[in-house]
Amino acid sequence: MKDNYCVIMGGGIGSRFWPFSRESYPKQFLDFFGTGRSLLQMTFDRFNKIIPTENIYIVSNEKYASLIKQQLPELKDEQILMEPTRRNTAPCIAYAAYHIYACNPNANIVVAPSDHLILKEDQFLKDVNKALDFVKENKALVTLGIKPSRPETGYGYIQSSDSMLGEFTKVKTFTEKPNLELAKVFYESGEFFWNSGLFVWNVGTILEAFHKFLPDITTRFDLGKTKFNTEEEKVFIHENFPYCPNISIDYGVMEKADNVYMLCVDFGWADLGTWGSLFDLAEKDKDNNAALKSQTLFYEANDNIVALENPKKLAVIQGLKDCIIADSGNVLLICKKGDEQRIKQFVADVQLKFGKEYN
Known part of the structure; x- marks a missing residue:
């Protein structure tokens, strides 16, 4: 358990939830369901049941530092990784991976957005643990795939193959949000799953993939790798992060790598990205x-x-x-x-x- 880490991505603006979600107070900090806990707090609470508090990191824009500290006072400053500017999910994940590697080069990491709803939490935690155990033993990049319940144009899709490693299916292709006709084909084929945006990997495996597919990021970060997990890290990130390419982890790594596996899951998942999803x-x-x-x-x-x-x-x-x-x-x-x-x-x-x- 000491080698298991969680990275929660909480830097988005959530503009599709405007006017509730504003740049000054985005949706991840809002309590949409009247539970007394924001989406970010609910995500933290969920993972904290299987990941030690000290191994949970939030990556977010630096303008939200005080909001995160206010909502999650149990986190130390070094567990809140601040981006000086928005550069999509690949630089965000790379930053967290370099920081965690400096703390523990054996780390197994689950990466999650801060705005998902999980209805079957016990099943979710079993699946995450299963994936963490898998990446500990295999040099695989794992994504959690959701069996679609309808032709949906708002989600990306993952195509499964016939190749398996235990319960994990080798991924054939990733497809971004399709039109309705294509979504119907995907739904009826039985081969395609919704891309949940939840990823699991060993820190060494993901850093190897970054070096192979996104050298624009690693060349810069490698120059300061001795500064991660030190007082100098924030200055280094402030000076270098803005030069990272603006690219998602899906486009930058997952669509190119040949060691991507999917665990097919059913834990009552919903991406709270739009008013329609709510x-x-x-x-x-x-x-x-x-x-x-x-x-x-x-x-x-x-x-x-x-x-x-x-x-x-x-x-x-x-x-x-x-x-x-x-x-x-x-x-x-x-x-x-x-x-x-x-x-x-x-x-x-x-x-x-x-x-x-x-x-």
């Missing part, structure tokens, strides 16, 4: 309306999701169908659920016209 999970009334912690009356309205930041505010909705109604701070958003991919553009347009006050 709508799918929420309780609904007889007309399929969802009101999140909100006092709401519906008239001739169906298939809507309503979220009000102020618990004392009442929403009366009449005649709307299939809409997102979200009121937070100085912004009210009303848009069609089917057009929620345009929210990022709405945010960009708002900033262009009104400045950063509403972002």
Whole structure:
């Protein structure tokens, strides 16, 4: 257990959850379900059941340092790895891997986003432990694949092969978010699984892959590898991290490596990336309306999701169908659920016209 580590990626803005998720207070710090714990805290609590507290790291943008310390006071400063700028998941994971290698070159690491919902937690922890044991014995990069329940265009897909190592299937291909026709083909084939964005590997194996496929990152980090896990690390990262390429771990490593394996899992997974994903999970009334912690009356309205930041505010909705109604701070958003991919553009347009006050 002392060789098992967890890296939680918590630096995103979550702009698709605007106006609740803002650049100053993104979705991972919000309590969407009224449990008293934010998405980040729920993720930490989940892994802390199988990973020692001192082996859990958060990688995030440096502007969120105080929020992380406030929500997770049990973490030491050196467990909060601060990025000076956003550079996607590959540089984020490389930074964590170099830091952890300096602490423990035998480390086995599970990497997880901070915004996932897991309904069957006991099964989830069994699967993570199974993957940690596997990468300890095998030079494999493991991803957890979710059996699809529908043709979904919002997730990436992993194609399985016939080659197996125990319960782990060798991965044939990765495919980014497909159109609906292709998603239907994937769903019906039985060969494709949703890419959960949860990864497990030994630190030596992932660093070897970084050296092979992303030398733009490792060449720079190798120059300062003796500085990791020292007082000099923050200065080195501040000076070098911004020069890393802006690339995801999927594009940069997983799609190119030939030692990628998938564990097929079913633990009630949901990626809370959009209002639509939250709508799918929420309780609904007889007309399929969802009101999140909100006092709401519906008239001739169906298939809507309503979220009000102020618990004392009442929403009366009449005649709307299939809409997102979200009121937070100085912004009210009303848009069609089917057009929620345009929210990022709405945010960009708002900033262009009104400045950063509403972002």
